[in-house]
Amino acid sequence: MAEGFRITKRTVDSLPAVDSPKVFYDSALPGFGIRVMPSGAKAFVVEYRPGGGGRGVAKRRMKLGTYGEITPEEARDLARDALADVRRGEDPAGARAAERAAPTVAEMAERWLAEEVRPKKKPKTAAGYAALMANHVIPALGSRKAAGITEADVARLHRRVGATARIAANRAVAALSAAFTWAQRARMVPKGHNPCQGLDRFRETRRETFLSGQQLERLGAAIREAETVGIPWEPNPAGKVKHAPKAGNRRVRIAPHAAAALRLLIFTGARLGEILNLRWEHVDFERGLLLLPDSKTGKKAIVLNAPALAILAELPRMGAYAIAGEDPKKPRSDLKAPWAAVARRAGFVETVEKMSEDGKPLKDRAGRPVLEERATVRLHDLRHTHASVGAGAGLGLQMIGKLLGHTQAATTQRYAHLADDPLRAASETIGARLAAAMGEGATGPAGAVLPMRRKGGD
Numbered sequence: 019m020a021e022g023f024r025i026t027k028r029t030v031d032s033l034p035a036v037d038s039p040k041v042f043y044d045s046a047l048p049g050f051g052i053r054v055m056p057s058g059a060k061a062f063v064v065e066y067r068p069g070g071g072g073r074g075v076a077k078r079r080m081k082l083g084t085y086g087e088i089t090p091e092e093a094r095d096l097a098r099d100a101l102a103d104v105r106r107g108e109d110p111a112g113a114r115a116a117e118r119a120a121p122t123v124a125e126m127a128e129r130w131l132a133e134e135v136r137p138k139k140k141p142k143t144a145a146g147y148a149a150l151m152a153n154h155v156i157p158a159l160g161s162r163k164a165a166g167i168t169e170a171d172v173a174r175l176h177r178r179v180g181a182t183a184r185i186a187a188n189r190a191v192a193a194l195s196a197a198f199t200w201a202q203r204a205r206m207v208p209k210g211h212n213p214c215q216g217l218d219r220f221r222e223t224r225r226e227t228f229l230s231g232q233q234l235e236r237l238g239a240a241i242r243e244a245e246t247v248g249i250p251w252e253p254n255p256a257g258k259v260k261h262a263p264k265a266g267n268r269r270v271r272i273a274p275h276a277a278a279a280l281r282l283l284i285f286t287g288a289r290l291g292e293i294l295n296l297r298w299e300h301v302d303f304e305r306g307l308l309l310l311p312d313s314k315t316g317k318k319a320i321v322l323n324a325p326a327l328a329i330l331a332e333l334p335r336m337g338a339y340a341i342a343g344e345d346p347k348k349p350r351s352d353l354k355a356p357w358a359a360v361a362r363r364a365g366f367v368e369t370v371e372k373m374s375e376d377g378k379p380l381k382d383r384a385g386r387p388v389l390e391e392r393a394t395v396r397l398h399d400l401r402h403t404h405a406s407v408g409a410g411a412g413l414g415l416q417m418i419g420k421l422l423g424h425t426q427a428a429t430t431q432r433y434a435h436l437a438d439d440p441l442r443a444a445s446e447t448i449g450a451r452l453a454a455a456m457g458e459g460a461t462g463p464a465g466a467v468l469p470m471r472r473k474g475g476d
Contacts, residue, residue, distance in 0.1 A: 025052055025090050030060060050097040052085065060085040062093035066104045068112065080111040121206050123167060123194075124160035127151045129204065130197040142291060147193050154179050154190040164201060169213045176217060184220035191217060227399040228406035231455050233364070237284075238456025240363040244270065244356070245277040249363045276356040278329050279341045281458065283397065285326040285449050287404030289313070290397055292320070295349045296340040301330055323449025325458060357397050366395035407448050 023029065025044045033042060036054050041063060043051040049065045062082040067075045082088070082096045100110045121129075131151070136144045158175045159167060172191060180187035195214035201207045229237065243249055248269025282293050292313055300309050306327055308320040322330070330340065337346025361367055371379045372388040380388040452458075 025050065025062075025094065027090055030085060030090060033060070044094075047094060047097055047101075049101060050094060052090075052093075053081075062088065062090070062097070064097040064100045064110075066101060066110075068104070068109045078109070078111045080114065120163045120165055121201075122160060123162050123164050124156050126164040126201050126206055127156065127160075127194075127197055129206070130200050133204075134200050146189075147196075150186070150190045150193045151197075154186065155194050164198070165207045165211060167213050169217065172213045172217055176219075180220050185222055188219045188222065191219065227395050227402060229395065229399070229403045233366075233395070234403070234452065234455035235457065236364040237360070237366075238458055240360045241272075241277050241280055241456075243363065244272045244360050245274055246271075249359050270359045272356040272359060273342075275333065275336070275340075275342045275350070276353060278333050279350070279353055280356065280360065280400075281329050281456075282326055284400040284404055284452055284456075285323060285329070286320050286445075287401050287448070288320055289401065290353070292318075294339075294341055294351070294353070297338050298335060298340055299338070301340065303327065303331065321445040323445040325449045325453040353397060358393075361393055361395060362391075364395075366393055367391050368394055404448055404452070407451050 023042060023045050025042075030052060033052070033054055035058065036056055039053060039055050041051045041053045043049075051063050051065065053061050053063050061084050063079050064082055065077050065079045067077055080100060082093045082100070085093075088096075103110050131144070131148055135147050139147070155175065158178070159171060162171070172194065175194075176187050176191050179190055191214050195212060198207060198212040198214060202209050202211065240249065248271040251268050251270055279293050282288065283290065286293075286308070288308070292308075292310060296308065296310075300311070301307075301322075302309055306322040308322060310318045310320065312318075333340060334342075336342035339346070339349045341350050343350035368391070369389050370392050372390045382388055
């Protein structure tokens with residue numbers, strides 16, 4: 019190429035074909051050039067020595083853009099800006115490479131879960147964080163660079179999720195905030211970069227349902243029916259069932275261990291995981307205790323009142339776990355199906371219109387509202403009901419908190435004194451009232467266990 023070559027549209031179009039990649043440099047702006055490939059593709063580049071170094075510093079070449087996507091004039095301006103940055107001591111190509119290597123939100127979340135959450139949190143907590151990331155954060159921000167996320171991005175995510183699930187929106191932002199805090203320590207994002215901070219969360223109304231005496235009676239009747247003759251069901255009128263069972267055969271039965279788990283949840287006030295993961299070795303029948311080596315709040319003792327003791331005493335032993343599942347070697351994973359059947363029979367389910375993500379009612383093709391069933395009573399509300407019965411009996415909040423495990427037992431030695439502890443009388447009071455309301459059984463003097471009463475063919 020002759021001296022005095024200046025990169026313009028005319029000169030670029032007239033460049034000769036090449037057998038190997040070749041750069042033609044502009045004579046007016048040192049370092050600015052156009053690279054021609056054997057295929058005919060052309061791209062604008064700029065070359066410089068980082069830090070303004072001499073010949074001992076290796077040159078760096080940075081692509082400015084492809085000819086056709088940007089014009090020679092636009093490329094010249096970009097080259098001038100890049101060379102100006104070099105004179106200020108910057109390294110444009112290095113900065114661009116660092117930006118490309120910077121982790122995305124998905125990569126940040128993956129490392130946070132693997133290195134911080136799963137090794138330090140309980141499995142259920144870790145699974146909850148992973149679900150929030152997978153269901154809400156990653157679909158919206160996963161491909162974005164973590165360091166480039168702004169407060170506006172997080173606010174947009176919060177609004178979109180909150181259109182249908184405000185609590186989930188708050189939890190998703192809280193999880194993302196924790197990930198950013200960890201990422202700062204791991205040097206994945208700049209120090210102080212947490213776009214979740216300062217965001218106004220949705221106001222949450224704590225949902226606590228306490229069953230009334232009438233509801234407890236319906237619950238007890240539904241459990242007895244479910245474990246004996248079964249709960250009747252009707253085919254979906256919208257479905258296409260050619261050979262539905264006869265009405266007399268359309269009944270859902272639940273396993274004895276599932277029925278026992280439901281009763282234990284309300285009689286003890288224990289958490290679901292504590293009952294489903296209960297091993298026989300942790301049941302102390304002599305002292306009437308569940309001695310749990312681990313729970314949400316650590317090592318814990320749960321007082322067993324007479325109704326709870328009777329349930330465990332009558333329960334067949336199918337393996338290491340008190341609540342046997344399909345595999346006796348593993349704990350039962352949940353009580354979703356049994357509780358759904360019992361709750362529906364007890365009248366704890368309402369039919370509501372299904373809403374879209376933007377908060378509008380969904381319609382089917384015929385323009386009719388799409389309906390869905392929603393539980394008005396959750397399994398966790400059985401624990402709340404246990405506490406409410408104790409409060410209604412005049413028991414102190416501190417004592418109820420101890421029964422529910424809100425405070426840890428100090429040492430294993432305390433277990434030996436629980437038989438004479440006021441917690442025993444408190445637990446017996448709650449258990450007796452619940453059992454009477456549900457028609458499940460009664461206790462005699464000093465908490466002696468009387469035979470369980472059965473109703474409805476139970």
